[in-house]
Structures are given as structure tokens and as C-alpha cells.
Amino acid sequence: MKIEKLLFVTKFEELGFDAVRSLLSLTKADLNHIIFINVIERDRFAMSRVGYRKDEEIRLREEANIRFIDWSENLFEQGLEVGVYIVVGALVSEVIKAAQKEEADLIVIGRSHKGVLEHLYSGSDVTELLRRAATPVLLYKHLSETTISVENPFDRPLLAIDWSPASLRAVEYLKELGDVVSEISLVHVAGEKDLKGTSAMEIQKTRKETRQKLEAICTLFEAQGIDARAHVYIGDPDDEIEKAARDCQATMIVLGSSAKSAWVEKWLGSTPRKYAEESIYPTLLIPPLKM
Amino acid sequence: MGKTVLVVDDDPDVRLFSVTVLEEHGYTPLEAANGEEGLKMIKENKPDLIILDVLMPRQSGIRLYRELKTDKSLKNIQVIILSGIARKTFLRSQKALTEFGGKEVPEPQIYLEKPVEPEVLAAAIEKALS
Numbered sequence: 334m335k336i337e338k339l340l341f342v343t344k345f346e347e348l349g350f351d352a353v354r355s356l357l358s359l360t361k362a363d364l365n366h367i368i369f370i371n372v373i374e375r376d377r378f379a380m381s382r383v384g385y386r387k388d389e390e391i392r393l394r395e396e397a398n399i400r401f402i403d404w405s406e407n408l409f410e411q412g413l414e415v416g417v418y419i420v421v422g423a424l425v426s427e428v429i430k431a432a433q434k435e436e437a438d439l440i441v442i443g444r445s446h447k448g449v450l451e452h453l454y455s456g457s458d459v460t461e462l463l464r465r466a467a468t469p470v471l472l473y474k475h476l477s478e479t480t481i482s483v484e485n486p487f488d489r490p491l492l493a494i495d496w497s498p499a500s501l502r503a504v505e506y507l508k509e510l511g512d513v514v515s516e517i518s519l520v521h522v523a524g525e526k527d528l529k530g531t532s533a534m535e536i537q538k539t540r541k542e543t544r545q546k547l548e549a550i551c552t553l554f555e556a557q558g559i560d561a562r563a564h565v566y567i568g569d570p571d572d573e574i575e576k577a578a579r580d581c582q583a584t585m586i587v588l589g590s591s592a593k594s595a596w597v598e599k600w601l602g603s604t605p606r607k608y609a610e611e612s613i614y615p616t617l618l619i620p621p622l623k624m
Numbered sequence: 625m626g627k628t629v630l631v632v633d634d635d636p637d638v639r640l641f642s643v644t645v646l647e648e649h650g651y652t653p654l655e656a657a658n659g660e661e662g663l664k665m666i667k668e669n670k671p672d673l674i675i676l677d678v679l680m681p682r683q684s685g686i687r688l689y690r691e692l693k694t695d696k697s698l699k700n701i702q703v704i705i706l707s708g709i710a711r712k713t714f715l716r717s718q719k720a721l722t723e724f725g726g727k728e729v730p731e732p733q734i735y736l737e738k739p740v741e742p743e744v745l746a747a748a749i750e751k752a753l754s
Contacts, residue, residue: 418681
């Protein structure tokens with residue numbers, strides 16, 4: 334699972350070229366192609382009381398084109414391959430269509446700045462994208478929302494493991510980034526009900542077993558030249574993963590998911606969604622292999 | 625029948641513009657919407673001239689130009705670059721790709737920055753094919 338081709342989704346207000354720059358460390362691994370996409374949402378931007386405004390669409394297209402030309406020139410000069418899509422349509426559908434057409438290895442998207450009311454009426458594009466995309470999605474956070482360094486989000490990722498196929502797929506994904514990642518923190522959050530038994534000995538045994546499983550994965554990373562550390566946290570994953578990220582000075586949170594049916598269910602109000610939408614950390618979400 | 629000219633550009637408005645200029649001057653136009661499609665059409669049709677955009681989905685004009693100029697059977701096809709990307713960037717990009725281990729490729733004979741007037745394009749086409 335190499336990251337050779339990246340699809341960068343932007344409306345310009347939430348993700349700019351600084352975010353692109355911060356991802357260029359991936360060229361030390363396999364990244365060689367960046368595709369930009371700007372979706373002009375017909376109903377949100379180009380409608381008015383007088384109906385559909387073609388002139389407005391043309392203006393928005395050309396604004397996007399001018400920005401992308403500037404960004405692309407910078408990347409072309411570094412020897413990267415660059416492509417651009419400026420399309421009118423529904424954000425999620427157009428992003429998925431472009432990701433499939435380009436066979437992208439990673440989708441990068443920012444969190445939109447919606448108010449609570451807007452969320453209630455329109456739902457979240459990001460959640461919808463995560464539900465439908467077969468490609469890993471990096472949810473980038475706006476600079477003003479975070480105090481952490483975004484010079485290279487892949488520098489110190491924290492991988493939250495729940496032993497699901499998707500979280501093990503995330504291991505395969507990160508293993509390819511030996512030249513980009515300086516250290517990985519592997520975290521498993523055990524729920525209080527997972528601590529079987531009532532004696533200290535039994536509880537410590539559970540911790541030890543979990544730790545050993547994590548150490549086995551650390552060995553896989555170390556074989557690829559990536560330093561890895563195992564951590565066991567106890568409590569609610571909704572809170573503990575973020576705490577672990579802070580403790581480990583992580584630059585990004587990486588989450589897999591449960592099996593497909595559970596994945597869909599989980600998005601309706603669960604840990605990955607919470608991190609995607611609320612965490613201050615860039616969040617990389619690895620979906621399970623879709624059948 | 626006039627000489628065949630392939631227009632490779634993802635913008636349908638630009639393709640329409642170029643095709644109109646070509647038809648008005650008696651050439652036979654062909655169209656492709658990206659570099660990948662363009663390369664396929666070049667191999668199938670061996671056009672006399674290619675009008676090539678740079679920034680496109682699937683494959684950019686920079687990579688397509690490089691493929692053309694390093695292919696023995698295609699390298700003599702004339703190319704006009706018609707793009708919003710600056711000539712300087714095009715040349716720097718080719719230089720970077722050569723430094724990464726690629727073959728050196730010649731500079732494009734004619735480089736036009738968008739937008740371009742119809743008579744300027746027509747004159748460039750005539751010059752490239754003369």
C-alpha cells in the first residue's frame with residue numbers, strides 16, 4: 334500500500350498550499366503525483382433567487398484555476414506530476430469519482446467550517462466521504478484550530494489499534510513510510526470491561542498480553558527502520574486516544590475501523606467520527622478493504 | 625484533406641476554440657481530454673502536429689511531452705504547448721525530471737501562454753507545420 338498518488342480536496346478557505354507543502358515529505362517515500370480537486374457545489378454557490386447563474390460558475394471556476402496554476406507551478410518545478418479537476422456537482426460524489434478515475438492512494442480533505450445549524454440540516458460531507466470512500470482519507474485540520482506543528486503530519490503518527498482488519502491494514506499502510514516517519518506510537522485502549530478479573534494480578538495479565546501483541550507490531554515497524562513504541566491506555570477510546578496523542582507528542586492520529594457492517598454503523602456516532610470531526614490532530618482514517 | 629492536428633486539453637472551451645481555428649484554416653482536428661487519452665490517439669493516428677495543454681487530469685502535458693520526445697517513432701511530431709503554466713515552469717520541470725534520471729528532452733519549439741488570440745494560434749500552427 335504505497336502512497337504514490339494523492340488527491341487533495343480544497344475549497345481554498347479551509348486548506349491552502351501550506352497544507353500541500355506539509356505533505357511533501359511523502360515524496361521521500363513514493364509520492365510522485367498530486368491531483369487537486371475543487372468542487373463547485375451547484376446548490377450552495379451557483380444558485381440565486383434568479384436561478385442558476387452561469388456567470389457565477391465561470392467566475393468560481395476561473396478563481397480555482399488561477400490558484401491551482403500557481404500551486405501546480407511550484408510542484409511541477411520539483412519534478413512532481415500534477416493534475417487538476419474543477420467540477421460542478423456534489424462534493425462527495427465528485428471526490429469519489431475523481432479518486433476512482435485517478436486510482437488515488439490517499440484523499441486529503443479539510444474540515445468544513447459549518448455552524449451547528451448548518452450541520453443539522455446538511456449533515457457532514459466529511460462523514461459522508463468516510464462512509465463511501467474505499468481510499469484512506471486524511472482529515473486535515475485548519476491551522477487556526479490547532480496548536481500542534483503541521484510541518485510534517487507523518488513525522489510522529491499515533492496508530493490506535495483495535496485489532497480489526499482495518500487497523501491491521503493501517504499497519505501495512507504506515508510500514509511503507511520508513512523514510513518519512515521518525516517514530517510511531519502504537520496505542521490500544523482497553524475498556525474497563527476488558528480488564529477481566531478482580532485481582533491486581535489478573536488485570537496486569539490483561540495489560541501484559543495486550544502489550545505483547547503491540548510489541549509484535551512494533552517489531553514489524555522496526556524491521557522497516559521505523560522506531561515504534563507500544564502503549565496501553567485504559568478507558569473510553571473517545572477520550573483516551575487524544576490523550577495518548579498528546580502524551581506521545583504525536584503529529585497525527587491514525588485509525589482503522591471495524592468490519593464493514595460495523596464500520597458503517599460506527600460512523601453514525603462513534604470514535605472515528607468523533608476524531609475526524611473534533612480532534613485537533615490531523616486524522617488518517619483507513620477503511621477496511623471493500624468487497 | 626488538410627494536415628491532422630491533435631488538440632490535447634481538458635477544458636472543452638479551449639478544445640472548441642482550437643478546433644474552430646484549425647477548421648477555419650483547413651486542417652483536420654482531433655481531440656483528447658487528457659494526456660493519457662492523448663498518447664493513445666497519437667499512437668493510433670500519428671498526427672502532424674499536437675497542440676498540448678500542461679495541467680490536465682490523468683497525465684500532464686509535461687509527462688506526455690517527455691514520452692513523445694523520448695519515443696523514436698513519435699519524437700518528430702511537432703508540438704505547440706498552449707497552457708496557463710509558464711514556459712519557465714515547463715522547462716524547470718523537464719530539467720528536474722532529467723536530474724531524477726530521465727533522458728534530456730529538447731525544448732518545445734513553440735510555447736504559447738493562455739489565453740491566446742485566434743490569429744496568434746493560427747500563425748503558430750502554420751509555423752510549426754512549415
